[in-house]
Amino acid sequence: MRAGLAAVVAVHGLLSPPGETLAARVGIATGPVVVGELIGEGAAREETVVGDTPNLAARLQTLAEPGTVVIGARTRELIGGLFDLAELGMKILKGFPVPVRAWRVVGEGAAESRFEALHGSDLTPLVGREHEIGLLLEHWERAKEGEGQVVLLAGEPGIGKSRLVRALRGRLENEPHTALSHYCSPHHQTSPLYPVIGLLERAAGFAADDPAATRLDKLEALLALSADDVIAVAPLLAALLSLETAARYPPLEMSPHRQKERTLEALVNQVLGLAARRPVLAMYEDAHWADPTSLELLDFLVDRVQDAPVLVLITFRPEFAPPWTRHAHVTALTLSRLSRRQGAAMVARLSGGKALPPAVLDQIVAKTDGVPLFVEELTRTVLEANLLRDEGDHYALAGPLPPMAIPATLQESLLARLDRLAPAREVAQVAAAIGREFSHELLAIAAALPESDLQAGLDDLVGSGLVFRRGTPPQATYSFKHVLVQDTAYATLVRAKRQRLHARIAAALEQHFPERVQAQPELLAHHYMEAGLAEPAIDYWLRAGQRAITRSAMTEALAQLRNGLDLLADLPEVDRARRELDLQVASGVALMATQGWAAPEAGRANARARKLCEQLGATAQLWPVLYGQWVFHGVRGEHNAAQNVADEFLRRAQDHHDTSAAVVAHRICGTGALWRGELSAARIHLQQTLALYDRQEHHSLASLYVQDPRVAALSGLSWTLFALGYPEQARTRSREALDAARELAHLSTVAYALLFASFFEQYRLAWREAKDRAEALVELSTEQGFPHFLAPAMVIRGWALTQSGEAETGLAQLRQGLPGWRATGAGLYEPYFLGLQAEACGCLGAVEEGLEMVAKALDRVEETGEGWFEAELHRIMGELMLRLPKPDPTAAEARFGHAAARARQQGAKLWELRAATHLARLWKQQGRCGEARDLLTPLYSQFTEGFGSLDLQTARAILQETTASSEPKNPIPNISS
Structure with a gap:
């Protein structure tokens, strides 16, 4: 067993000698370990052992022969699948007045099961779900054969989705498999990969006081269960878990987007790596609350499990629209309500087979309307009240049934149960403010109750079945049985008390859990927001958004930053502008990443940030804001607006020296x-x-x-x-x-x-070099997730292919690149891309299409002022005119002349030489060699370098050909029109 793995055992026949603790006997070393029942040899007693062992299973095997390590039901519940067990049935053991159900520890459980969180076993009886559980088992059998399956399990709150998942787990507990449980949370919908982080932390066995190096050790040990190359994966997942790795690994040299993609890829590979050892049941509960990045992960996972022994089970409420139904290996299953007969059967199971009075049973069945959670809670409410008298084999009314004795709604039923728990109600309220899952340590600080009162309240909640417990205090973790239980407890808080609680929770997190604050600033933001403390809430929403940006979780970042922006109205005006500026600057980054550099919303964010900079005199923040505005306008092709921003940038920089x-x-x-x-x-x-x-x-x-x-x-x-x-x-x-x-x-x-x-x-015109550069850019853009670089790289690669003889393939890539570029919101370079595409069309005989493209390109030049490629567009149009079925050399001559004139106006000698060379070639073909020579000679003579370039070589060749001609010289024609 890996060091630090939490486990619970009970030992039969291993009593410690006088003065020797059980911890010493088992061999405690360094990590969390043993808690549980000790079945003694003369008297029943329980001993708690807390310590660490690097190899508990091995130590147990050296201490006793197989069969001597025995655990009871409570320990069996706690250890889950951490050990392989053999059930011994009901056994008479010394010290116990009645037979007890026992299990023999056969050996260490499958290492992969350490991924699975340990849950309580106080479960609602499963009634009326035989068809559904049979369907899930059928898909499991198919998955075990390597035919990966995905089941989408939908149902309204309380309908029994989680109970059905637990039932499936129970049916599979004696089969070798790995179970991976992910829990989405309504309070963490903006926390990237929150369900995965929770799973990894549970699986690795992180303790609150673990130093960073110990946590990294535990993570590496966990990853070794499924990855061949831990060194390649560990830095990615360590970054996800906010673990410091500088002392062990070099920094991750990749963009945030690529880091996110690599992380998602690594997480999917972990599932497939585990599946290579034994079948995997991967559960994702409450996907309607999943953060966007977790949904991206599910996209990848659903795609890749088709040929692996994996069953992915995703639960959600009806309002969630799963995007995975198009796949053949995906099955949708909706849970319906129980029938009246099934509801009555469930009541009978909950009452231990003792019949309830017909009037009571009828009200329970009618009011619960087939919702299993309501059936359970209302039945427990009735049994816990003083309405009934136990007659041994049935219940009878203790007196006349009051008209309002049986609650009419699930919330009323839950409230009645909480009210009867009295002191536990306050504990439940504090816990509900923390979240559906809460630690003993945080609860103790936030509740500010004496430990005895706190423990008594928790014991009552656990005993009632409303809360589940894992581990033992103070290391225990608790979770509400259902989110509706948490919601009900939370709803009992009056506004003022609710705000005080959230403020205490936030302060406790800041003071006692700094690692969690660093990893999840959005958690602090939520509590401060609910506490009505806008200032710290905004600060933490900003931190959360900036952190999400560094992880390329831009959708989550936007949600967090918008939360901060929404709170600004609660601040005094004097503090509002500076905080808004920080939020707007970060929002501009996230918006450009998610919607493109040219997205209108990104432009508005930058414009607002600029206004705030001017209002506050925030020069340091003004520079990146101005740059953002310049990029926005420039990439949209709004060159006049971009020039205005650039000129202002330069003027301000000079003014500030x-x-x-x-x-x-x-x-x-x-x-x-x-x-x-x-x-x-x-x-x-x-x-x-x-x-x-x-x-x-x-x-x-x-x-x-x-x-x-x-x-x-x-x-x-x-x-x-x-x-x-x-x-x-x-x-x-x-x-x-x-x-x-x-x-x-x-x-x-x-x-x-x-x-x-x-x-x-x-x-x-160096197509080989252009192709090399473009392919390097395609590779980098694909690897790093740079769509704004990928699209133009595709254009250049397409052009290179047209020059290398693969005209059709090249044109297809050219046509693919321009829409991809436009999809980012860009308008820049559109005339250039259209011109290249027009040339390719001409090469393939689609001359009319090419001419239409050049016309569009020139319209864009006129519209935007993007003139750097204008001369070339006129030249390309002239070339196409010569390729028409009926060539038009007169119109082509005019276009070449216009191209040369426009280039001359810009001082673009090379564009002018290229246009003049095409015109000279045309004249040479028409027998006007003197005109051609006189046109090229003065242009060519201006060049002082580059004589090996294709343009100058072509011009020189035409000059040599025309010089060899005997045609007399003519004056250089006027081509300025």
Whole structure:
């Protein structure tokens, strides 16, 4: 048995010698262990043993021959599946006045069963569910054969979903299998993977006072049960559990989104790894309360269990719409209410077979209307009241039946039971404020009752069956039998007392459970919110949202941040703006991640944050807010708005003499100018970025502004210098950007550099290099979950394939990339992508379609002002006109001339040379060699580098061909129109 595993045993025939404790006899070492019944040799007595043992099962085997370790019913209930047991039936044992049911400990139970939480066994009698349990067993048999199954179990509250799950567990207890229980909670719907975290913590046997290293040891031991490579998995799940790993593992170098995906993948692999050893029953209860990330996990799990010995059982209320019904291996099952006959049979089971007076039975059956939980609670209410007299084999009325003696609703019945428990009611109220599950330690602090009163109240609640207990105080954990029981107890609290309780619970968590606060700040936020303390509630909702963002749980982050925003009205105006600013900044990040950089809601969040920055004079927060606005407008293709933001950014940075801000400001001004086709301005700004950038001082800017400014400036310069006519300098800058990005190891920066490099290689028509860069970006984007980089990478890879002879495949990828890009909310680069697609259409003979695309692209240029690719669009249109079934060389000549003129206006010498080369080729074909030579000669002579590039080689070849001609020279034509 692994060190630290909680267990409970009772030993028969192993009495300790005088002065030697049972703990010493069993061999206690270092971890939690033994609590339970000791069946003695002369008198019945119970001894509690608390200690640790690294290998309890092995020690037990050395202490006695097989068969001498015997446990009773109470211990059997507590240990669950931690040991393999052989039932001995009813046995007469010394010291016990009556025969007792006993089990022999055969050996250590399957290690995988340590995943399973231990539950109480005071269960409602199962009546009228023979068909349903038979169906579940049928699916279990299919799963055991390797045909994975998923059962969706729906039903209204109290209908018996959890009871049916427990019944299935009972039917399988003698079969080798692994049971994994996950419990969703209404108070943790914004806590990413809350059910999984609870399972892992229970399974690993974390103790409240475990140091971080011990918890990591326990986690690794747990993972060893299902993973071949624990080292690869442990850092991911340690991060999920908020465990410090720096002393043992290197940091996780991946984006939050990729980390989440890898974590989900690891969790699914854990289930499949366990299933490789023995069949797995994976239960997810109350999925209507599941957090979004847990639902993502279920998506992956449902997809992957089809060929594994796994039965996934998901329970939920009817209002939840499960998304998994499309799968052939998924079965939906809805629990109906019990019939009148079944309700009466359940009452008989609860009364121990003693008949109730017909009038009482009729009221119970009528009022409960076939809801099993109501049947149970109303029957217990009646039996606990003084309405009946036990006549041995039946009950009789103790007197006339009062008209309102039997409650009419489940809530009234539960309230009546709680009222009769008197002192326990206050304990139940405090517990209900904590949650459906609560620890003895937290309850003791929050309740502020004498320990004897607290323990008496808990014993009454456990004895009544309203609460289940695991373990022994003060390490015990409790849970309400049903969420409706918790709700009823909570509803008895008046508002003022409820708020005081939540405030005490929050204070107790802060003071005594800092690890839990760090791992679940949303829990503190909830309690402070319910306490009516808006200020700390907002602070914790902000912490929770920021933490969720770092885990790429953006949906949960948005919900948490909105909770904080909703509470702002409760703050004094003087405190409101600063807290709102922090919430809006974080919301902008989450919204851009979930809805895209160009999402309107993200734009509103950034706009509001900017207004608050100005109101508060919050300069430090203004820079990332302005950057967010620039990205928002720029990616939407709103270039005028983006330019206004960039200009303001630069002006403010200069006014504040803030060098770091100036670095970013010149970078976005330069990039924006490049998009608009203002190449000289772009070059100046981007070079200024490089001049101001200090590697030691500014390398951290990448985390604040998504990409490193130096890499972004180098990437933008590669485009700018190429268009200006400096192909070699441009290529050097592109390679510098890639090298710098890889040196930083900042993944978003690497992706940015690869994106610009793939575009750059396309510009210079180097399809092999473009394909290499694009495929590297596709791989990185897929691995890290970067849809905004994946889509343009697909476009460039598609273009490269059209150049390599795979035109149809390439065009398909081009067509796939543009909608994927638009799906992120982006409008930037659309003219460029349409132009590439138009060229591919022309290669495949779809010339008319290509011309329509170029026309759309030019309309977008006119609409947005994104002019950097405009000259190329006119050139592409000219090329397509020459490919028409009836070529139109006159119109093509005009387009080539317009392309050259537009490039000349922008100072884009290389675009001008490319357009002029196409025009010169056309003239040469028409026999106008002198005109062609006179057009190209002055352009070609302006270049001082890049003579090995395809553009200059092509131009030189045409010049040589036209020079060889005997045609006399003609003046250079006017192509400015």
